[in-house]
Amino acid sequence: MPKARSLFAPLLLLCFALTCTAEIPWLDSVDAGQAAAAKRDLPLYIAVSDPLNELDGAMHRQTFANAEVAAFLQANFVCVLVNRDAAPGLAAYGQQWLAADQKIAGWPLNLWFTPELQPIEGASYLPPTEEWGREGFMVVAGRVAERWTADAGAVRRGAENTQRLIADYLPFAAEPVDDLADALRLAAEDWIAIAQPETGTFGDAPHRLEPELIRFLIARGGETRAVALAALRTRLTSALRDPLDGGFYRATADGAGGIPVFQKRLTDQARIALACLDAAAVDDDPLFAAGARSALQYVINRLSPSDGTFYIGDDATESSATAGQTWSWTELVDLVGEDFAAQLGAKPDGNVNADEDLEGLHAGRNILRASPLALPARATFESRSKLISARAARAQTVVKTIATAGAHGLMLHAMQRAGDELQDLDFGAYAIAIQATLKRDFGVGTEFFSRIARTEIAPTPEDYVLVALGMNDAALAARADQLFFDDEFALYYATADEVLGTRPVWWQPTSGDLPAPSVWRLLLDHAPAGLAAEVAAPFDNPDVPPPGAVLLALQHTLTE
Incomplete structure (x- = not known):
């Protein structure tokens, strides 16, 4: 036939x-x-x-x-x-x-x-x-x-x-963790076992920021804390940080942690700043405070349209834009001279390891790197400005989409902590401005609370919980539980109402997503009963250590 x-x-x-x-x-x-x-x-x-x-x-x-x-x-x-x-x-x-x-x-x-x-x-x-x-x-x-x-x-x-x-879909229910304290101890050991001291990374490439993992390991104290602080020191002085504008890239793509994924996200700056602040609270190395300042000053200078809101990030991952993020030695010397080029880690023949540059995108070119302590902002302002202007002329990379209410809440939390803990009035003033923006443009505290500024798009549990974190507002956290939490299954729905005949649950975060609302909710007081047990679901996989954000949240439940 x-x-x-x-x-x-x-x-x-x-x-x-x-x-x-x-x-x-x-x-x-x-x-x-x-x-x-x-x-x-x-x-x-x-x-x-x-x-x-x-x-x-x-x-x-x-x-x-x-x-x-x-x-x-x-x-x-x-x-x-x-x-x-x-x-x-x-x-x-x-x-x-x-x-x-x-x-x-x-x-x-x-x-x-x-x-x-x-x-x-x-x-x-x-x-x-x-x-x-x-x-x-x-x-x-x-x-x-x-x-x-x-x-x-x-x-x-x-x-x-x-x-x-x-x-009919529901995620598989988590198996109960019999001894949470012991499970966290073993998880910390698993992460330490795959730490790479020479690069400050964990496991295989690509190496993401892992700020919540660093925070969890710091909270554990002892030798575990020492490993975390050493890893953070290394990453703060690596190519993960852009020494021109101070922002942190989303990840490094190579095994040596030297080739960034040329994208900086607003939420990542808040998260790495919080990790640096946790480190500064337990160690007097000025590098940690400088790292927090670097991330937050980048946000203020680069991602703020000056109305109290923030853009979602900087993206140069498209191949032509990526090419504009690296420099030949001649380009650098012509703009800022040999001494400053050398301070940025540049070399005449390029500083990118050809064995790690698998696509050959950076041959003979330089990816800039420097400690946040090595290039004082005022003393190097003119030279950095020349390079920033030259780079901007190659490609405009700021993604001018206003971030969500939740992202603003997370940034508010980071700014408030930085203002208080670093005794920095500028960060404190910005925190006040963000709080005012959340009320004015997102309707926080009113029946018109929205996910996107000046719209009627309903907020998600992520927005409620992160704004509650930023505003230290227990009522907002409780409202998230009332609107979205399912007591029977111990999970958050993504919406307060049905969508296309279904009430979808919050999804398992994928690459680039923030940790789930349930994780952030555990960092606040009076989380719903059963939530910690459900968040512990990643412990069911013996081959992969649980994500750092899950561990940080569960560690917090032991110290409440």
Whole structure:
């Protein structure tokens, strides 16, 4: 019997044979998308975007910018593009969909729905073509379009089953930890065992900031604390920190901890500042206070539009922008002279280890590095300004998206601690300004509390808990419990109401995400009963030490 031939294939081939000039006609809301889909009787394609996710950027450059792909999407779907922070309910629904369907979680999200908003097919990042066993974008989009064209009724019936699968999903309950104190001791030992003193990192590359892990190890005291302080010292003087503007990169990509992932996130600056403040509280090395100042001054100088709000970060991970973050010796000498170039760790032939530069992006060039104590801000202001201006002329990297209420709450917490513990009036003044902004632009303390400034987007448990942390407001924390916490399952829902017929739970954090709201809630007083036991779920995996944020939160429960 001959193999059945797809009726859809000729359409797909025709689309790619044409020289198309189409652009994707994105709609910016699900409501608008549903109305258009119902009118045209077409499926919806919803892309849930994360502006600081490299894979999200790759999809826009490699897939959405392709004219043939754009023409295909325009012909076969109603397309909606939303930011994950501006559509937190849909984002949580999508992550629950992937978890229930046992697919790879993460960002961005690619979601296909019927015109009635029933789920057809979902995925996280999709490459332009098949890659490492992952289907290409057009394979998935083509399959959805073909199925819809062949039998829309069957697709709708299948979507009803998928909806039930998503609605019924719950994460596996954690096994109880019999002796939490002993479990934390063993976890600390596991992390110490994979510490790499020469680089200040833990485990294999890429090496993320790990601020909560450092804080947990500091809290343990003794030799464990000594290892944490030594690791933090090394990282503060490494290429993880940008010596020009003082900000900290999200991670280093190589085994030696010398090649940054050229992205700085607002929330990471608050987290590393808190780790430095914890270190400064137990050790008189001035490097730790300088590290905290460096992160927070970067936020003030670089990520503030001067109205009390903050942008989400600086992103130079796209290849052309990454090239603009490194320097030849000649470029540096022409701008600031040999002495200052040498102070920044630069060398005439470049300072990047070719064995670690696997993609060959930095051959013969220099990645700058210096201790925050080595280049006093005032004394080196002119030279640093020249380099900052030259770098900015190559690429504008600030992502001018205003951060969430929760991110502002976390930064408020860091600024307040820095103002008090470093006796710095400037940080104290900024803390007051952030608090005023949260009330004025986010409606904190009123019925109009919002996740995004000057909008009606409902806050999530993350927003409530982090703002409660920043404002030291027990009532806000209790309100989060009232609105989002499920006493039976000891978990937080992502929304106060249903989304597409489901009330999604908060997702398991993926790379680049903040720790879950449950972790931050345990750092506040009077956390709900049963929450600590559920947060301890990572202890169920004997092969991987629990995340530092989980350990820090559980350590706090022992010292309340």
